[in-house]
Amino acid sequence: MPEHQSHSYCLKAPPPASRIEEEMYKGQSGMWSWLFHRISGLGILLFLFIHIVDVSMLSFGPGVYNQSVVLFDYVVVRLLSLALVIAVLYHTFNGIRIMAIDFWRKGSRYQRAMFGIVLAATIIVFIPMAYYIMGPAFQWLTQAPHAATTGH
Amino acid sequence: MLRISSGRGPRPMSGGFETFSWYYFRISGAALVFLVIAHLIIMHVSNDVSCTTYAFVASRYSNIFWRVFDWLLLTLALTHGMNGLRITIDDYVRSASARMWLMxxxxxxxVIFFMLGTLTLVTFQPVVSAIGPQCLPK
Structure with missing residues (x-):
């Protein structure tokens, strides 16, 4: 919350309603960073449930497990992976921002600038990752003669 | 309630479970930054998902390091995420009985997902005779 805003509130003596809004940071960057953090977190948790189940197919041998890997090779599921990656990146960078606000003395002063950095970092890291994830799905287009990836 | 501090009284000092939860989010989150980013790069950049087959897991899990790595990832991500779900329920569900049920x-x-994940990690023994392909056939 910028300093000059609270000053103008003091001078005009606002009604209590706007104070509540200020506390809830409704409509400001703080609201959006909080909302995205919550939604991305719940989305990642939902994926984690699915992921624990698909990994548990290991217990049924190579045939069954590789069937669950086939699922992740579908173009639609690759697109869903992109949504997961963007959620993870945002949640990670905004988590670092939250820790900076809580543990760095000047953190709350720069919280808004840091939100801009969080969004920029999310997009900048997302683009190359999206290229790697979607690349194998477009092999038919590029007609690359080599295999999709190397082994581990 | 999960909220971003104003800088005037950032850390909860009262003690008890909510203070533990507040610190747990930050400590597990800091560890997860490294674990999750490494996991994403290994599974989506240096390998493609179509090559994360049974054979891939078998060679990966022959080294105990990756089992410990994945177990830490499982435990921290699941507890961090479930604590987030607990706080979300706390924020939106008013009725006492619904809260009790959802909690x-x-x-x-x-408990179920932690046990399922841990069991899979601990009991995995590859069938060497029929390990399957390195990558999914195209």
Whole structure:
């Protein structure tokens, strides 16, 4: 919350309603960073449930497990992976921002600038990752003669 | 309630479970930054998902390091995420009985998924004779 805003509130003596809004940071960057953090977190948790189940197919041998890997090779599921990656990146960078606000003395002063950095970092890291994830799905287009990836 | 501090009184000092939860989010989150980013790069950049087959897991899990790595990832991500779900339920569900039910279901889900994940990690023994392909056939 910028300093000059609270000053103008003091001078005009606002009604209590706007104070509540200020506390809830409704409509400001703080609201959006909080909302995205919550939604991305719940989305990642939902994926984690699915992921624990698909990994548990290991217990049924190579045939069954590789069937669950086939699922992740579908173009639609690759697109869903992109949504997961963007959620993870945002949640990670905004988590670092939250820790900076809580543990760095000047953190709350720069919280808004840091939100801009969080969004920029999310997009900048997302683009190359999206290229790697979607690349194998477009092999038919590029007609690359080599295999999709190397082994581990 | 999960909220971003104003800088005037950032850390909860009262003690008890909510203070533990507040610190746990930050400590597990800091560890997860490294674990999750490494996991994403290994599974989506240096390998493609179509090559994360049974054979891939078998060679990966022959080294105990990756089992410990994945177990830490499982435990920290699941507890961090379920604590987030607990706080979300706390924020939106008003009725006492609905809260009780949802919290109980959450606790049960936490135990079930933690045990399923741990069992898979600990008991995995590759069938060497029929290990399958390195990558999915195109």
């Amino acid at each position: 109980s279901i959450s606790a049960l889900l936490l």
